[in-house]
Amino acid sequence: MIVRTAKTSLSLLWLVAVAPLILILILRQMEGFYDTPNTDSKEVWSWVSQFVLPGVTLMAGAWTVSTSPADKGPVENPSVFWIAMGMSAFYLVVLYLVVALQASTAVPWPETFKQSALYLGIIQGAVIGVVGKFFIESAR
Amino acid sequence: LIVDPADYSAVQRAIVILRSGFDSESVLINQLSIRVSARESKESESVGAILVALVATVAFPALAFAQQCGDQPPIYDQALKGDIDSEVEFFRGFTDIRKKLEAARNDTFNKYPRADKTEVDLYFFYAYCALVSDIDYLKSEQKWRHISEFERALADLSAPLSTRERELLNAREREFRSRIPLPNDEDDSDFIIAPRGPTCFEIGGRRVCRRGGPTDGHAGRDAPSLTPAQSSGDIQKLFPWPPPTPSTHHRIRLSQVARNLTTWGQAADQIERILQQAQIESWGYYLVADGFAITSRIEQIDETTGAPLAGMRRWSSEAEPRVALATFLGGLFTFRRPVGTYRTFVFVVTTDPVVSAPVPDEAELFRIAQTWAPRGAPSLPEKLQQWPLNDGYQLIVLIYEFDHVDSGRSHIHTPGRWSYDTHIRSAGIVLGP
Numbered sequence: 001m002i003v004r005t006a007k008t009s010l011s012l013l014w015l016v017a018v019a020p021l022i023l024i025l026i027l028r029q030m031e032g033f034y035d036t037p038n039t040d041s042k043e044v045w046s047w048v049s050q051f052v053l054p055g056v057t058l059m060a061g062a063w064t065v066s067t068s069p070a071d072k073g074p075v076e077n078p079s080v081f082w083i084a085m086g087m088s089a090f091y092l093v094v095l096y097l098v099v100a101l102q103a104s105t106a107v108p109w110p111e112t113f114k115q116s117a118l119y120l121g122i123i124q125g126a127v128i129g130v131v132g133k134f135f136i137e138s139a140r
Numbered sequence: 141l142i143v144d145p146a147d148y149s150a151v152q153r154a155i156v157i158l159r160s161g162f163d164s165e166s167v168l169i170n171q172l173s174i175r176v177s178a179r180e181s182k183e184s185e186s187v188g189a190i191l192v193a194l195v196a197t198v199a200f201p202a203l204a205f206a207q208q209c210g211d212q213p214p215i216y217d218q219a220l221k222g223d224i225d226s227e228v229e230f231f232r233g234f235t236d237i238r239k240k241l242e243a244a245r246n247d248t249f250n251k252y253p254r255a256d257k258t259e260v261d262l263y264f265f266y267a268y269c270a271l272v273s274d275i276d277y278l279k280s281e282q283k284w285r286h287i288s289e290f291e292r293a294l295a296d297l298s299a300p301l302s303t304r305e306r307e308l309l310n311a312r313e314r315e316f317r318s319r320i321p322l323p324n325d326e327d328d329s330d331f332i333i334a335p336r337g338p339t340c341f342e343i344g345g346r347r348v349c350r351r352g353g354p355t356d357g358h359a360g361r362d363a364p365s366l367t368p369a370q371s372s373g374d375i376q377k378l379f380p381w382p383p384p385t386p387s388t389h390h391r392i393r394l395s396q397v398a399r400n401l402t403t404w405g406q407a408a409d410q411i412e413r414i415l416q417q418a419q420i421e422s423w424g425y426y427l428v429a430d431g432f433a434i435t436s437r438i439e440q441i442d443e444t445t446g447a448p449l450a451g452m453r454r455w456s457s458e459a460e461p462r463v464a465l466a467t468f469l470g471g472l473f474t475f476r477r478p479v480g481t482y483r484t485f486v487f488v489v490t491t492d493p494v495v496s497a498p499v500p501d502e503a504e505l506f507r508i509a510q511t512w513a514p515r516g517a518p519s520l521p522e523k524l525q526q527w528p529l530n531d532g533y534q535l536i537v538l539i540y541e542f543d544h545v546d547s548g549r550s551h552i553h554t555p556g557r558w559s560y561d562t563h564i565r566s567a568g569i570v571l572g573p
Contacts, residue, residue, distance in 0.1 A: 024472065031475040036548045037503055096472060103474035108547060 003138045004071040006081045010131065011059045013085060017092040018052055024099060033103075039110050047113045051095060051120050054128055055088070062135040070138060077137060084130045091127045094120065213262040220252050221263065228267040231290070238293035245297060261298050265291060379426040379433065379512060383486065384505050385496040386538040387556030388563065394489070394535050397571055404432060404489065405525025407533070411487050418568040420485075421455055424516015431490030431533065432520060435512035439567075443481040443543075446558040447566040456480075457510065459546050482542040483563065484509050491532040499552055506542050506550035537571075539563050 025044055028034060034041040075081050098116040102109050215221045227244035231237060241264070248260055268290050272283045394401050398410040408425070411434050415423055426433045440449045440456055448454045459480030488494060499505050539560065541553040556563070564571065 024475075027475045032545070032548065033475055033477055035545075036477075097468070100468050100471035103471040 001075050001078065001081070002072055003075055006075050007062065007071070007135065007138060010081070010084060010088065010134070011063065013088055014055055014059055014092070017089075017096075018056055021052065021092075021095060021099065022048065034109060036108065039108070043110050043113060047117070050117070051124055054124065055091075055131065058128060058131060058135070062139075065139065068139055075138070077134075080130065080134045080137065084127075084134045087123075087127045087130055091120075091123050094123060213259060213266050215259055215263050217252070217255070220248070220255055220260070223248060223251065224260065224263050225267055228264065228271055231268060232271070237286075237289050238296065241290065241293045242297055257298065261294055265294055379428070379435070379508075379516070380497065381428050382495050382497045383428075383433075383488070383538055384499045384540070384552075385554050386486070387541040387553045388558075388560045389494075389496075389536060389538045390560045392535045392537065392571060394529060394533055397535055401529055403525060403529060404527045405520055407489050407529060407535075408432070408434065408520045408525070411489075411535075414569055414571060417570060420567070422513050424513040424518070425520055426512075426516050428488055428490055429492040431488060431492065432524070433486055433488045433490075435509075435516055436485040436487075437513035438482050438484040438510050438542075441481050441483050441566070443479075445566065446481075446483075446562055459544070477545045477548045479543055479545050482506070482509075482544055483567075484512065484540050485563075485567070485569070486512075486538040486540070488536040488538065489529075489533055490536065491530075491534070494536050494538075496538075499554070502542075502552050503550040505540075505552060506544055509540060509542070535571075537564075 025048065029041055029044060034044055094116075098112060098120070102112050105112060107115070215224075224244075227248065230244070231240055245260070245264070249255060249257070252260075269287055272278065272286050272290075275283070278286070394407060397414075398406070401407050401410065412423070415434070415436060420436045420439070422437045423434050426435065437455065438457075439454050440459070441447060441454075442449060449456075449460075453460065459478035537560070539556065541556045541558070541563075542550055543553070544550045558566075
């Protein structure tokens, strides 16, 4: 697998996963799902910017850098790529789980976001680390 | 400084002056006057002037009370005076006085930051003293007890007592209580005295108070509260009077409900029978102006027909979700919270021409309406059951329709989506002999 294909695959995974998630959150906000007493729907977008945007901006940043000759070469360390893919997929599934369970749990939605931050922060750190490693190594 | 112990207001002024500026003065008392002398070193006298009134209470109850709180302290700001009067009305429950006073003082000083604290405290005391002394059904000992408690709270708040002062004050109060044993019926704290006086509600961010409605002379003033261990303020919050504007209402002659109803107890029994026939699960009693109210447990109804939902869903406080949430996708594609339609009936037996009050906060009203039945008294107290009904009494049925989004907004339908008859019929309520 060449570097460019690997980068595209990883970016597509994030794009395909994040876009519907944001769409769901937008629809929920429009339909009043987050319109509950003593809450502020800004917390929804604060959660998104905290746990979705860092990964997306990392990849967007990597793409804005001009393509290097290395893009056409083979991936030097495929295991890093596959770990990045696996961890990204796992992380994105957890994001979906948080959003899906909000509809059925008795816990107020701001609390579900707050609680999720406890473990998402750790997972996200690891995911961004691996994805970052892959993109940086690929650019060499 | 010499004040007449019979002039309670003067005593209070002395206390406030002492505590504000001369809090280590000692106090000597004789039978004709309270003499405040120069500072002395005796610890028992360092309790401060707050003890003066308690001592005076023990020594000269009849004398001091004869003056009915003395002259009204001068407060030139009529708005401030009116606000204090309104605040004091909420102390009628005689419970949590310190807490209520603290809140009332904070409110007052927040609203009137330039108000003179001594003047405000004096007026608080005067207003409370006047309120208590005006209650006919309290014995003089009880009045003194309430006033002493209030006075102690006031002194504590205006200048917090030291531990030693508090110990001495407690000892003095125990002595006071031991000297004046309360009658047995006073120990019964199941029911407290009913709120009476202005009913307040918010209109456009401003609190408006209305004095009690017409009375036949006994109901509002002498009746005990129907809500155990509730203060008048809490009752006002729980079941305000005048009641919040209902979705629909209807007035019925009591004779149309049942023949030969002669007491409150008979009317209550008849209404309970009607509720039982309608399979209404539970209800709660409240005292209202010149009568009582029975509130049915809030029920969930069909949003299209107004008929109660089947089985236990009728009494569920959560709406049925439109999609199955058990699955991951079901939860993910839930964009709205489930909305339920709810209804509660309030049966009011009263002589008061019921005028409803605007609903300032629909969510709050829904939340309160959910507690009407469980927090109301389960039955009419024995002493109220014997009270006679006259021709002036009528039955007013108030119906409240709500839409409530689970964990979200609430909305009361005024006017309601269904007519009074539809509501009554769909609930299975049969009003008639």
